[in-house]
Amino acid sequence: xxxxxxxxxxxxxxxxxxxxxxxxxxEMQSVFLEAIRHKSGHxxxxxxxxxxxxxxxxxxxxxxxxxxxxxxxxxxEETISPSTRRQAFLGMLPFLAFGASSMIGKVDHVYSLRGHxxxxxxxxxxxxxxxxxxxxxxxxxxxxYLGWSLxxxxxxxxxxxxxxxxGYRIWIPLAITVLIALLWTRSLQPIxxxxxxxxxxxxxxxxxxxxxxxxxxxxxDENHHPDLLAFMLASTLVxxxxxxxxxxxxxxxxxxLAIVAGFMIAMIVGSICDATWDWHEYHGIPKQPTTWYKxxxxxxxxxxxxxxxxxxPSIVELIRRKTTRRTG
Numbered sequence: 186x187x188x189x190x191x192x193x194x195x196x197x198x199x200x201x202x203x204x205x206x207x208x209x210x211x212e213m214q215s216v217f218l219e220a221i222r223h224k225s226g227h228x229x230x231x232x233x234x235x236x237x238x239x240x241x242x243x244x245x246x247x248x249x250x251x252x253x254x255x256x257x258x259x260x261x262e263e264t265i266s267p268s269t270r271r272q273a274f275l276g277m278l279p280f281l282a283f284g285a286s287s288m289i290g291k292v293d294h295v296y297s298l299r300g301h302x303x304x305x306x307x308x309x310x311x312x313x314x315x316x317x318x319x320x321x322x323x324x325x326x327x328x329x330y331l332g333w334s335l336x337x338x339x340x341x342x343x344x345x346x347x348x349x350x351x352g353y354r355i356w357i358p359l360a361i362t363v364l365i366a367l368l369w370t371r372s373l374q375p376i377x378x379x380x381x382x383x384x385x386x387x388x389x390x391x392x393x394x395x396x397x398x399x400x401x402x403x404x405x406d407e408n409h410h411p412d413l414l415a416f417m418l419a420s421t422l423v424x425x426x427x428x429x430x431x432x433x434x435x436x437x438x439x440x441x442l443a444i445v446a447g448f449m450i451a452m453i454v455g456s457i458c459d460a461t462w463d464w465h466e467y468h469g470i471p472k473q474p475t476t477w478y479k480x481x482x483x484x485x486x487x488x489x490x491x492x493x494x495x496x497x498p499s500i501v502e503l504i505r506r507k508t509t510r511r512t513g
Contacts, residue, residue: 190229194236199371200240265388266325276328276330276431276432279307280329280428283337283421284425287403290303290304291417301344308341308358314329314333315327321375323379326432333400340400341355387498395444399425402423403424405455408458408459409462427444
């Protein structure tokens with residue numbers, strides 16, 4: 186009985202943060218062993234159950250101690266390091282993969298089950314990249330996979346396949362990925378690193394926020410342009426190229442220019458596509474009179490809406506500066 190309880194206690198102790206286990210593991214297990222060494226089997230089991238009862242509060246306390254973000258660090262060019270070519274390719278890969286899956290779904294201008302299957306492959310790729318990035322402490326390229334995991338789960342929530350609505354089920358693989366990452370690392374250190382790096386460098390979060398815009402410009406929903414695949418390929422290369430230059434850039438200006446240019450050029454490609462086929466006639470919708478100022482107004486509103494999405498991470502920098510001034 187004693188050996189079994191010691192083994193169970195040692196197994197449960199793995200739930201604590203790794204640093205906590207390294208620092209206090211041997212001492213706590215020695216105390217537990219000493220407490221049950223001279224007790225009967227019934228008394229030893231009662232002692233173990235009391236330890237089990239106190240486990241949740243002990244875990245919360247241990248992880249709370251392991252959580253602090255640390256001091257404020259000013260963002261400067263030294264906090265922004267460019268990715269290597271290999272890392273940049275990893276960060277760009279889900280953009281290319283999603284563009285390819287969208288084109289597969291549009292072959293013969295019919296959105297078929299092949300498109301769904303291809304998109305689920307991209308979802309699996311995004312989750313795999315997120316898991317690897319989590320284990321490695323969220324390097325810059327992994328922010329791309331974080332964005333794609335969330336966007337693909339959200340965009341497919343209401344998807345119906347074979348008459349079945351996926352609903353919450355599409356989020357289960359993401360939840361499993363998070364659980365595996367937590368069990369693998371046995372620590373909240375990677376999440377701490379995610380917050381720390383974002384606090385130091387808000388442009389990291391901009392890469393994640395760029396993903397919804399890229400997704401929007403690559404889906405071409407209900408578009409039946411004769412040269413649709415060419416436009417989709419152009420949009421894919423533009424959005425993926427912007428991610429590449431973002432990851433390779435070593436300063437705030439370069440990263441900002443990369444995502445803004447990618448967004449603007451992809452929007453131009455999409456606008457040309459929309460303007461060069463008669464979607465009113467295709468869908469049997471009467472044409473509405475369009476004036477140049479209405480077109481300009483629509484584009485301004487689109488830019489304003491997506492500008493907020495792309496640049497709201499900069500609020501992190503504003504908050505950081507104010508916090509630094511108050512504590513300085």
